[in-house]
Amino acid sequence: TAERKPLIAGNWKLHNNHLEAIALVQKLAFALNDADYDAADIAVLPPFTAIRSVQTLVEGDKLRIAYGAQDISQHEKGAYTGEVSGPMLAKLNCSYVLAGHSERREYHHEDDAIVNAKVRAAFASGITPILCLGEGLDVRREGRQVEYTLAQLEGALKGVTEEQVRELVIAYEPVWAIGTGEVATPEDAQEVCAALRGRIAGLYSAEAAGRTRILYGGSVKSGNVAAIMAQPDVDGALVGGASLQADEFVALIRAAV
């Protein structure tokens, strides 16, 4: 809706070394124009090893593409081998970081308490978390998708202030629709996104809920994004596979807004 600027974010997952990342951002920058950036916030989320290169390109050429990371440590520093902290990401001028992507929840056993700590770590470093939520196929078959995602939301928001929740981005990503080609119907997306916004209104205020951007994610492509974006509580898209080709990602952005 008009009060919330759409956000289209590309989650590259485990794709693109730093040279490939530079090439892809250059292609995006070549294709995108001011009208695109005015219509939507556009972000890419490369692997950690490519963020510095993307930063150098974006800042050197004053590109209007935002960037961020796919994960953040819940810890600020210490004996946590392999982790990357919020202050480190902030030093790279990351605007966004994913928290609780379903692949992290599944393969790295991140539960709601860890996701909550990551959301708070992001805010503590001045980075906007993109909080990922969504039910698996079993929950969907039982028709419990709303209560399930609302429980994930409440778990992730403990200790998060109203001021922070206004900045927060949520991505509703039904697990059964991620990378499967199985896209939720626009009505499926709207049902859960509206429930999430309603719960934020209840926990905080209607004013705050009117600010929070709620994205849909799960097999979004240039051909299906318009119908999903037409839903009143869907403010953008978190895009995996379709963000890896510049021409498809640009077509998706233009179809979305």
Ligand code: PEP
């Ligand atoms: C994602 O990784 O967040 C995602 C939605 O992936 P895909 O678009 O490939 O389903």
